Amino acid sequence: MRAEHRLIFLLTVAYRRLQRAIDQETATHDLTSAQAGVLFFLGRNDGALIGDVSQALDIVPSAMSGLADRMERAGLVKRRRDGEDGRSQRLHLTVAGQELGKRAATRTRVINNRLMDGFSEAEIDVVSRWLTSLQEKFPKDV
Amino acid sequence: MRAEHRLIFLLTVAYRRLQRAIDQETATHDLTSAQAGVLFFLGRNDGALIGDVSQALDIVPSAMSGLADRMERAGLVKRRRDGEDGRSQRLHLTVAGQELGKRAATRTRVINNRLMDGFSEAEIDVVSRWLTSLQEKFPKDV
């Protein structure tokens, strides 16, 4: 029972290792992992509201705003006001964004498979359940 | 085989939820989770080299430098040059740092236990092994 704060630390390190790996992999491709997440979501939900994207990716709206800024500046995405509701903004993929997203998806799939290497289906299931349980244990807000 | 980039996303969300929870919990106590990590490590290795701390916490030395800055400014920690090697800096806990670390340890333990709620020992073992496996799959450098 050596390390005290074990799971917290393990999760933190695992997260950082993964992010580092993804970002190094994609550094050559001018795409960060956060931005890739947006591309993937918009690939299935083009024109989604900024708020919906932020919700889907589980980041705070203010964080989404900056992320959209950088992606728009990079030409991956375009903001468009909603016709119905003047407050809302919709995010649309550009052609560049679509293509970059498609290529990133392939690489991401490889990494995702690598994450399962050495573990049985049942074990991965436990891991999935555990990761998901954190969302219930630490709900979004209150 | 529903979601594509499943484990990556699950891990990312889980990490953010955990960090948010810890930081909200400790916001009242003037301590971030990264700084708590340093306090815990120094609690067992007071006077460790900056490089050793960065290695132990698995963050890059340049990140450690800024972290030490903020903690020194907050009066939790003090830098002291090494007698043997003029390049090295040693980090020492202040009294305030020791006390804050002790109180944070209690809260951290609670959260850590909560992370295991609803899972058997064997299942937690699988999770631990999986989290640890990421360190081997994505080694520190090259």
Next chain:
DNA sequence: GTTATATATTTCGCACGCGAAATATCAAGA
């Protein structure tokens, strides 16, 4: 219709972690 309130998004300042480059010191070799 005007006021009050709710909702969507943005802005601001901050902590964090990264990579690349700079700085300072140490260790060897010529």
Next chain:
DNA sequence: TCTTGATATTTCGCGTGCGAAATATATAAC
């Protein structure tokens, strides 16, 4: 000794995520 190379740390600029507050628009109450 002088130079060359290694090591420890820092500085810089950037992307990311947070909370709090501002802004703009929509909706409800009166």
